Amino acid sequence: MHMALVGTPNSGKTSLFNALTGSKQKVANYPGVTVERKEGFFVTPNGRQVSVVDLPGTYSLRGRSPDEEITRDFVLGRAKGEVTPDFVLCVADSTNLRLTIRLLLELKATGRPLGLVLNMFDIAKRRGVTVDVPKLSASLGVPVVTSIAVRKGGTAELLRLTDEIAAQAQPQTKQNQWRPLSASELRATQREADRIIAACVSLPARPDTWSAKIDAVVLHPVAGLVVLLAILFVMFQAVFAWAQPLMEALSSAFDSLGQFVHDTLPAGLLQSFLQNGVISGVGSVIVFLPQIIIIFLVILLLEDFGYMARAAFLMDRIMGGAGLHGRAFIPLLSSFACAIPGIMATRVIDNRRDRLTTILIAPLMTCSARIPVYTLIISAFIPEKEVGGLFNLRGLVMFGLYAAGILSALGVSFVIKFFMLRDYQPAPFMLELPDYKLPRLNSIAIGIYTRAKMFLQRAGTTIFAMMVLIWFLASFPQPPAGAADPAINYSLAAIIGKAVAPLLAPVGFNWQIAVALIPGMAAREVAVAALGTVYAIEGGKEAAEQIGQVLATKWSLATALSLLAWYIFAPQCASTLAVIKRETGSWKWMALTFAYMLALAYAASLATYNVAMALGAG
Amino acid sequence: MTELHDIAQQLPSGLPSELPLGLAPRGYVGTIHRLAAGEAASALPHDELESRLIELGFVEGARVEILHEGILGRDPIAVRVDNVTIAIRRREAMAIIVG
Numbered sequence: 134m135h136m137a138l139v140g141t142p143n144s145g146k147t148s149l150f151n152a153l154t155g156s157k158q159k160v161a162n163y164p165g166v167t168v169e170r171k172e173g174f175f176v177t178p179n180g181r182q183v184s185v186v187d188l189p190g191t192y193s194l195r196g197r198s199p200d201e202e203i204t205r206d207f208v209l210g211r212a213k214g215e216v217t218p219d220f221v222l223c224v225a226d227s228t229n230l231r232l233t234i235r236l237l238l239e240l241k242a243t244g245r246p247l248g249l250v251l252n253m254f255d256i257a258k259r260r261g262v263t264v265d266v267p268k269l270s271a272s273l274g275v276p277v278v279t280s281i282a283v284r285k286g287g288t289a290e291l292l293r294l295t296d297e298i299a300a301q302a303q304p305q306t307k308q309n310q311w312r313p314l315s316a317s318e319l320r321a322t323q324r325e326a327d328r329i330i331a332a333c334v335s336l337p338a339r340p341d342t343w344s345a346k347i348d349a350v351v352l353h354p355v356a357g358l359v360v361l362l363a364i365l366f367v368m369f370q371a372v373f374a375w376a377q378p379l380m381e382a383l384s385s386a387f388d389s390l391g392q393f394v395h396d397t398l399p400a401g402l403l404q405s406f407l408q409n410g411v412i413s414g415v416g417s418v419i420v421f422l423p424q425i426i427i428i429f430l431v432i433l434l435l436e437d438f439g440y441m442a443r444a445a446f447l448m449d450r451i452m453g454g455a456g457l458h459g460r461a462f463i464p465l466l467s468s469f470a471c472a473i474p475g476i477m478a479t480r481v482i483d484n485r486r487d488r489l490t491t492i493l494i495a496p497l498m499t500c501s502a503r504i505p506v507y508t509l510i511i512s513a514f515i516p517e518k519e520v521g522g523l524f525n526l527r528g529l530v531m532f533g534l535y536a537a538g539i540l541s542a543l544g545v546s547f548v549i550k551f552f553m554l555r556d557y558q559p560a561p562f563m564l565e566l567p568d569y570k571l572p573r574l575n576s577i578a579i580g581i582y583t584r585a586k587m588f589l590q591r592a593g594t595t596i597f598a599m600m601v602l603i604w605f606l607a608s609f610p611q612p613p614a615g616a617a618d619p620a621i622n623y624s625l626a627a628i629i630g631k632a633v634a635p636l637l638a639p640v641g642f643n644w645q646i647a648v649a650l651i652p653g654m655a656a657r658e659v660a661v662a663a664l665g666t667v668y669a670i671e672g673g674k675e676a677a678e679q680i681g682q683v684l685a686t687k688w689s690l691a692t693a694l695s696l697l698a699w700y701i702f703a704p705q706c707a708s709t710l711a712v713i714k715r716e717t718g719s720w721k722w723m724a725l726t727f728a729y730m731l732a733l734a735y736a737a738s739l740a741t742y743n744v745a746m747a748l749g750a751g
Numbered sequence: 752m753t754e755l756h757d758i759a760q761q762l763p764s765g766l767p768s769e770l771p772l773g774l775a776p777r778g779y780v781g782t783i784h785r786l787a788a789g790e791a792a793s794a795l796p797h798d799e800l801e802s803r804l805i806e807l808g809f810v811e812g813a814r815v816e817i818l819h820e821g822i823l824g825r826d827p828i829a830v831r832v833d834n835v836t837i838a839i840r841r842r843e844a845m846a847i848i849v850g
């Protein structure tokens with residue numbers, strides 16, 4: 134049997150999907166989390182195999198934005214090469230049935246067998262909502278069950294229902310008669326829904342007082358913005374300050390490992406490969422895991438708590454000044470973790486121009502892959518100092534880099550507004566603000582685990598592969614016998630690096646940086662690993678020095694600052710570019726993103742380097 | 752009737768008995784009388800705007816309350832519609848006639 138999960142945004146479809154299939158798809162407390170179709174399988178108590186598809190949330194089948202179109206096309210069987218569902222399960226937030234029941238009435242026209250799940254029944258019960266389930270089922274003419282997607286055993290009734298439906302297994306007979314409803318038909322459907330609800334559901338007026346109390350502060354015009362700024366500030370400071378002890382532990386663990394390899398293996402290519410290529414290279418990236426976990430943790434907590442939609446509300450008009458839509462806030466904030474999910478999340482923006490602008494600037498948000506680059510340079514060049522007795526100078530510089538990313542994103546968006554996509558009227562901003570929910574430990578843990586695993590997998594695949602390449606380039610050809618210079622000067626890496634270096638000399642980059650930037654096209658953090666390997670090989674076969682200490686002696690402050698400026702803008706992430714191509718459906722936008730970011734990177738580095746030199750930081 | 756009395760006290764004096772939600776102050780409580788998409792200067796076609804409003808629960812008879820407003824131009828507003836809170840710009844809220 135093929136089942137589809139449909140419902141208004143944030144009603145718990147993905148939670149239900151995860152509970153049924155044991156998947157770990159992303160769940161969070163704001164509308165528009167799911168933007169893709171995801172299939173999973175489960176076996177009912179009676180042993181029937183069921184395929185279930187999780188879909189983006191939608192208020193109707195009209196399909197106003199790319200994510201809603203996915204839902205519409207799947208339900209109507211228009212998706213190419215996809216099965217049409219033989220059972221559509223409508224998932225409702227039981228505390229707010231009006232909109233889902235209207236959707237369900239609309240879905241009847243599709244002719245597909247329907248069912249209704251009253252999800253979040255725990256919350257409804259706590260608020261004193263009572264539902265006459267048999268009566269509701271009779272009024273709607275579809276089976277109705279209750280569920281608590283986030284509780285063990287909370288889907289028992291749904292599983293039972295699935296078995297019943299599967300057992301009937303009558304072929305779908307009714308014709309699909311769905312067509313977009315006119316406003317007056319919608320109104321009539323809503324009236325009908327309200328009538329049914331009035332007859333079957335009693336809603337004592339016990340609103341969520343907690344949400345109201347929190348919102349009194351969080352959505353206050355002034356206090357709300359202060360809270361938002363404080364959250365962002367703590368997030369960026371935390372990345373630097375809190376992760377330090379763990380990072381040092383990891384870093385010394387890799388050092389001892391390198392030392393161990395150095396001591397146990399005979400000097401030679403194998404020793405060099407393991408010590409310089411693998412451990413110095415990949416290790417120098419893995420060290421940053423704690424920081425990346427912290428940034429993901431903060432974002433996950435905000436998402437689960439229900440803060441994201443509030444932040445979008447607060448920022449709507451402010452971002453409007455720079456030509457951005459309020460709905461762009463959530464994708465942009467997610468881009469602090471990684472631009473790829475951020476760019477995908479723009480599917481919830483229905484206006485094409487708003488969506489394009491957001492996609493173009495999302496890569497300017499400081500993603501977690503820049504953290505290793507920033508941290509490495511900051512720790513090597515910025516002294517550890519207290520500022521104003523409260524802040525840490527390094528943390529402040531980090532905050533400054535984040536701020537630079539945000540400001541330049543706003544600037545670029547402003548330029549787009551004025552010069553490129555001019556024929557535009559502000560698209561409306563309408564967003565449901567969900568009630569706050571206590572973040573659930575389990576889902577946070579799963580979120581962190583998934584992200585950490587992805588990061589380590591990347592370290593083990595992309596970054597490792599690049600390291601092998603760099604190590605090879607930096608080690609061959611071997612120097613002629615009796616050569617006076619360090620061996621690396623005779624290698625392919627030096628030849629390539631020195632060929633590119635003149636281009637980068639005006640911005641203060643030496644050939645080692647040039648070498649690191651090239652494989653860094655694959656992913657930003659590869660540059661750190663590449664520097665680790667290049668300097669480890671150059672440094673000879675002695676015990677591995679920490680890469681940061683090496684940089685501090687080899688680079689001028691001006692060069693370091695210039696590289697920081699470079700990475701605010703550098704378009705160095707192949708996967709992001711690929712996603713831009715896919716989401717915009719054109720090479721043009723991808724090429725444009727690449728070109729404008731590269732131009733900004735070069736200009737920013739050039740300016741930074743020259744100003745720093747003029748101020749005597751050479 | 753005490754409810755009406757409370758509302759009257761919250762409102763600045765002189766608010767007409769029927770007005771667009773887009774002009775109502777924070778704290779306003781009322782009921783939707785009708786939708787008038789033609790009266791909002793929204794970028795959306797009238798029918799589309801009306802459909803979207805209905806899909807979010809803005810239908811005749813629904814109780815609305817303005818809970819919060821943004822800092823710039825008191826915009827957007829967070830409106831309680833029956834059991835849900837919806838963020839919407841005043842420009843679009845002009846289409847919701849309340850009283």
Ligand SMILES: Nc1nc2c(ncn2[C@@H]2O[C@H](COP(=O)(O)OP(=O)(O)OP(=O)(O)O)[C@@H](O)[C@H]2O)c(=O)[nH]1
Binds near residue numbers: 142
């Ligand atoms: N208490 C409680 N919380 C739930 C239940 N089901 C889901 N949630 C929470 O509701 C929020 C939304 O859940 P999701 O599964 O992401 O909702 P969705 O319908 O997939 O949302 P979109 O993908 O945005 O359409 C999350 O914070 C969940 O933890 C439930 O039965 N009880």
Ligand SMILES: [Mg+2]
Binds near residue numbers: 147148159190
């Ligand atoms: Mg979902």
